[in-house]
Amino acid sequence: MALNKTKGFTMSSILVFPGQGSQTVGMGRELYENNPAARAVFDEVDDALGQKLSDIIFNGPMEDLTLTANVQPAIMATSMAMLRASGVELTEYVAGHSLGEYTALCAAGALSVGDTAKLLRTRGDAMQAAVPVGMGLTAVILGLDIDTVRQICRDADADVANDNCPGQVVISGARGAVEHALDMAKSAGAKRAMPLPLSVPVHCRMQEPAVAAMQAIIDATTIKTPKAKIIANKTAAPMSDVDEIRAELVYQMTHGVRWRESVLAMHELGITEMIEVGPGAVLTGLTPRICPQMTARKLEVQ
Numbered sequence: 001m002a003l004n005k006t007k008g009f010t011m012s013s014i015l016v017f018p019g020q021g022s023q024t025v026g027m028g029r030e031l032y033e034n035n036p037a038a039r040a041v042f043d044e045v046d047d048a049l050g051q052k053l054s055d056i057i058f059n060g061p062m063e064d065l066t067l068t069a070n071v072q073p074a075i076m077a078t079s080m081a082m083l084r085a086s087g088v089e090l091t092e093y094v095a096g097h098s099l100g101e102y103t104a105l106c107a108a109g110a111l112s113v114g115d116t117a118k119l120l121r122t123r124g125d126a127m128q129a130a131v132p133v134g135m136g137l138t139a140v141i142l143g144l145d146i147d148t149v150r151q152i153c154r155d156a157d158a159d160v161a162n163d164n165c166p167g168q169v170v171i172s173g174a175r176g177a178v179e180h181a182l183d184m185a186k187s188a189g190a191k192r193a194m195p196l197p198l199s200v201p202v203h204c205r206m207q208e209p210a211v212a213a214m215q216a217i218i219d220a221t222t223i224k225t226p227k228a229k230i231i232a233n234k235t236a237a238p239m240s241d242v243d244e245i246r247a248e249l250v251y252q253m254t255h256g257v258r259w260r261e262s263v264l265a266m267h268e269l270g271i272t273e274m275i276e277v278g279p280g281a282v283l284t285g286l287t288p289r290i291c292p293q294m295t296a297r298k299l300e301v302q
Contacts, residue, residue, distance in 0.1 A: 012270055012271050012272040012273060013091050013271070013272075013273040013274075013275055014091050014092075014093045014094060014095060014231075014266055014271045014273070014274055014275065015083070015088075015090070015091050015094045015095075015104075015107060015275050015277050015299075016094070016095045016096060016097070016100070016104070016274055016275065016276050016277070016283050017076075017079050017094070017095070017096035017097070017100035017101075017103035017104050017107065017276075017277055017278050018075065018079065018096075018097055018100050018276065018278040018279065018280055018282055018283055019075070019096070019097040019098035019099050019100045019257075019282075020068075020071055020072065020075065020098065020099060020198070020202075021280070021282060022075060022278060022279045022280030022282055023065055023066065023071050023074060023075055023078075023279060023280075024279060024280075025057075025058075025059065025060035025061070025062050025065055026057075026058055026059075026060075027057060027074075027078045027279040028042065028057060028058070028077070028078040028081050028082070028279075029057075029058040031081050031082065031085050031301065032054065032058065032081070035081075035084075035085040037081075037084040037085050037087075038081035038082070038084055038085040039081075040084070041077055041080045041081040041084055041113055042054040042057070042077055042081060044112075044113045044114050044117075045073055045076075045077040045113060045114070045117040047114065048113070048114030048115070048117045048118050049073065049117055049118070049121055053070060053073060053074060053077070053117075054077070056070055056074070057074045057077065057078065066199075067124075067199070068124040068125075068127055068128050068198075068199055068200055069121055069124035069125045069128060070124070071124070072099045072102075072120040072121070072123060072124045073116075073117040073120040073121055073124075075099060075100075075103070075278060075279060076099065076100075076102060076103045076106065076116055076117065076120055077113075077117065078278060078279050079100070079103045079107075079277050079278030079279070080103060080106055080107065080113055080116075082277050082278060082299060082301050083107055083277050083299070085301050086277075086299055086300075086301045086302075088299070090107065090108065090109075090227055090228050091228060091275075092228060092229065093228055093229050093230075093231055093238060093266065093269065093271065094107055094108050094226075094228045094229075094230060094231070095230065095231035095262055095266070096230075096233075097162075097233070097257060097259055097282075097283060098162070098202070098203070098233065098252070098257050099120060099123070100278070100283075101230065101232070101233050101248070101249070101252065102116050102119060102120055102123075102249070103116070103277075103278070104230055105223075105226060105230060105245065107228075107277075108226035108227050108228040108230065109224060109226060109227045110223050110224050110225065110226040110230075110242075110245060111221070111223060111224075112222075115221050115222065118217070118221075119214075119217060119218065119221060119249075122213060122214065122217045123210075123214060123253075125213075126209075126210035126213040126214055126253075127200045127202070127207060127210050127253075128199065128200055129209070129210070129213075130200070130206065130207050130208070130209040130210040131200055131201055131206050131207070131209075133199070134175065135174065135175060135206075136172065136173065136174060136175060136178075136200060136201030136204075136206050137172065137173070137174070137175040137178040137179065137195055137201055138161060138170060138171070138172040138178070138195070138196045138198045138200070138201050138202050139170070139171055139172070139178050139181070139182055139193065139194060139195045139196055140168065140169070140170050140171075140192070140193070140194060140196055141168075141169050141170075141171060141181075141182070141185045141190050141192075141193045142167055142168055142190060142191045142192040142193070143167050143189065143190045143191030143192065144167065144169070144185060144188060144189065144190050145166070145167070146160070146163050146166075146169055146260070148188060149169040149171065149185070152171075152181050152184045152185055152188065153171055153173075153181055155181075155184065156177050156178070156180040156181035156184060157173065157174070157177045157180075158171050158172065158173035158174075158177040158178050158180075158181040158204075159171065159172055159173050159203070159204035159205055159256065160256045161201075161202050161203040161204055161256050161257070162202075162203065162256060162257045162259060163256060163257070163258055163259060163260045163261065164257075164259050164260060164286055165259070165260050165263075165286040165289040165290045166260065166289060166290065167191075167289070168286070168289075170196070170202075172201035172202050172203060172204040172206070173201055173204045173205065173206055174201075174206060178195075178201070182194070182195075203252065203253070203254070203255060203256050203257060204254065204256075205254055207253045207254050208254055210253050211250060211253055211254065214249065214250055214253055215250050218246050218249050218250060219246070223242050223245055223246060224242070225240060225241075225242055226240055226245070230245070231262045231265060231266060232244075232248050232262075233248070233252050233257045233258060233259070233262070234248050234251050234252060234255065234258070235258070236258040236261035236262040236264075236265045237265060238265075238269070259283075259286070259290075260290050263286070263287060263290040263291050263294065264290065264291055266291075266294065267291045267293060267294055271294065272293070272294055272295065273294065273295050273296070273297075274287050274294055274295070274296040274297075275296075275297060275298075275299050276296065276297070276298050276299065277299045281298055283296070284296040284297060284298055
């Protein structure tokens with residue numbers, strides 16, 4: 001299943017969708033005002049949530065947009081609006097980073113836009129409720145290899161949340177454990193080791209209380225066989241089985257995102273070009289650091 005050749009894409013391209021951190025106030029507003037397909041996406045999200053989330057996306061304030069329960073469906077809505085507005089066809093494989101995996105499933109037809117918004121709202125609420133404010137911490141370590149960071153996390157009782165690229169690993173867990181891990185990382189020669197401005201610790205054991213809420217809504221949500229294979233955060237391998245997808249979405253609540261390995265897996269599958277669909281360009285920036293043989297660029301939407 002190739003992308004529309006008029007867009008300059010080929011059989012060896014893959015669409016990828018970003019996670020939290022790519023948001024900006026005003027993202028998608030021009031598309032909403034000028035493109036009916038994009039407007040329909042934002043309207044469907046608003047209707048599904050019973051809230052004018054689009055007003056927060058377009059007008060802020062940033063403090064409201066970055067609330068976990070808002071930013072997750074907001075990034076998905078903007079990404080899907082860009083995809084629908086572009087008119088491109090689906091690639092054989094798609095992938096997404098963390099919440100971007102939900103967007104990838106939506107793009108592949110496994111989930112409706114409205115159901116994806118509801119899942120992400122529940123995900124955000126459950127993540128926030130799982131850990132009392134101030135008890136958890138998410139941080140980034142730069143300049144150490146993944147094996148060193150894994151050992152530090154074992155010693156400090158923290159978790160690897162995102163293996164993003166060589167030399168960039170996000171960790172999370174109880175505040176004291178993560179702070180201890182950051183001190184250990186600095187002693188081990190990390191270039192930088194610092195907390196991130198997230199309101200919850202992500203992809204870690206502290207999110208175990210959120211699992212029941214996610215399991216319930218995922219079980220109650222219609223999920224169809226996707227029209228493209230998803231490179232899974234859990235396995236860094238393709239998945240298309242509906243039961244595997246359901247298990248994946250629950251699993252990623254408490255386990256890390258294997259993005260570095262996912263990009264390497266894309267290369268092994270013969271993919272040579274990554275097209276990032278959504279706000280920001282985080283994944284585009286990571287790609288050459290993971291696999292120099294692959295090119296990466298943002299989807300251009302007229």
